[in-house]
Amino acid sequence: MSQKIANIISDRATNILYGKEVSEKIESEISSKVAHLNAQNITPMLAILRIGENPADMAYENAVIKRASKLGISTKQFALPNDVSQSEVLGCIDQINDDDKIHGALIFRPFPEGLDDNLIRNRLAASKDLDAITDEALALVFTGKAKNYPCTAMACFELLKHYKIPLSGQVVLVLGRSLVIGKPVSMLMQRENATVIMAHSKTSSDQLKKLSAASDVIIVATGRPDTFGKEYAQSGQIIIDVGMNRTDDGRLVGDVSFDEVADVVDAITPVPKGVGSVTTACLLKQLVESAEKNG
Numbered sequence: 673m674s675q676k677i678a679n680i681i682s683d684r685a686t687n688i689l690y691g692k693e694v695s696e697k698i699e700s701e702i703s704s705k706v707a708h709l710n711a712q713n714i715t716p717m718l719a720i721l722r723i724g725e726n727p728a729d730m731a732y733e734n735a736v737i738k739r740a741s742k743l744g745i746s747t748k749q750f751a752l753p754n755d756v757s758q759s760e761v762l763g764c765i766d767q768i769n770d771d772d773k774i775h776g777a778l779i780f781r782p783f784p785e786g787l788d789d790n791l792i793r794n795r796l797a798a799s800k801d802l803d804a805i806t807d808e809a810l811a812l813v814f815t816g817k818a819k820n821y822p823c824t825a826m827a828c829f830e831l832l833k834h835y836k837i838p839l840s841g842q843v844v845l846v847l848g849r850s851l852v853i854g855k856p857v858s859m860l861m862q863r864e865n866a867t868v869i870m871a872h873s874k875t876s877s878d879q880l881k882k883l884s885a886a887s888d889v890i891i892v893a894t895g896r897p898d899t900f901g902k903e904y905a906q907s908g909q910i911i912i913d914v915g916m917n918r919t920d921d922g923r924l925v926g927d928v929s930f931d932e933v934a935d936v937v938d939a940i941t942p943v944p945k946g947v948g949s950v951t952t953a954c955l956l957k958q959l960v961e962s963a964e965k966n967g
């Protein structure tokens with residue numbers, strides 16, 4: 673295990689890597705960029721497209737609007753009913769593409785059944801694709817030429833960077849291989865010269881024990897609570913828990929068994945108050961950069 677990581681973490685009063693101090697730093701950079709844009713009569717504007725009324729989506733949407741408004745970023749909501757037609761959704765994306773005042777879009781997925789995910793996400797103009805949802809943007813992620821990465825993947829990177837966790841030459845294990853998190857975050861870690869191992873639902877528990885024993889940083893994005901318990905954890909490791917799961921009694925929990933892992937490893941992100949708040953900051957940062965570029 674890396675002595676360098678252990679030294680950095682032992683300097684901290686706690687081994688909990690909170691997202692707040694990371695998002696506050698990103699937001700202070702956003703604030704000064706917004707002031708510059710305002711001086712040129714530009715107000716960054718985020719379009720939010722939601723289909724249906726999923727409570728988790730609506731809660732996130734409200735949090736984004738509140739945060740954006742505090743930073744002087746305006747938002748335009750497009751809320752469509754669950755039974756909306758494909759052509760109406762495409763029409764809405766065209767409206768976003770054609771509106772010069774809109775600098776980027778947050779589009780909630782998955783879409784309701786019957787809507788063509790490929791067709792809809794690929795309709796978004798490249799200049800408004802903050803979350804790298806189009807095939808064109810994803811291709812850039814995989815060729816190492818991306819400006820925008822999916823925001824949650826970027827949030828994992830920003831957290832590691834903020835807490836000065838070294839990545840170059842370190843072994844990073846990523847649990848999960850979705851196009852939204854697992855795959856792009858593994859590309860970001862390789863960009864930083866980490867040696868990346870990817871695990872997924874077909875990785876056996878025995879294999880996972882061996883792979884995690886060889887890893888310095890472990891990013892868990894499985895969408896299932898308690899995927900990563902103390903049987904996989906070791907002293908010296910840094911754990912980034914991307915998961916956001918609602919329990920039957922309404923609590924928000926991650927994919928890691930926090931209570932049993934936190935005491936074993938060197939540092940861990942909590943859920944809530946971990947990756948989630950940084951994701952929103954990364955979304956707004958990418959929006960403001962789009963406003964700087966496209967005016």
Ligand code: NAP
Pocket residue numbers: 824847848849850851852853854871872873874875893894895896899914915916917927947948949951
């Ligand atoms: P997803 O599309 O369901 O993908 C889950 C991935 O995890 C799949 O690749 C799956 O493998 C793998 N997996 C499932 N069980 C596993 C296990 N036991 N061991 C290892 N890998 C396993 O989910 P996602 O969209 O990537 O989201 C992952 C989590 O992140 C969810 O909890 C989601 O709510 C959360 N999330 C957080 C934020 C944030 O800002 N914090 C934002 C978005 C999403 P297969 O490919 O073999 O099926």
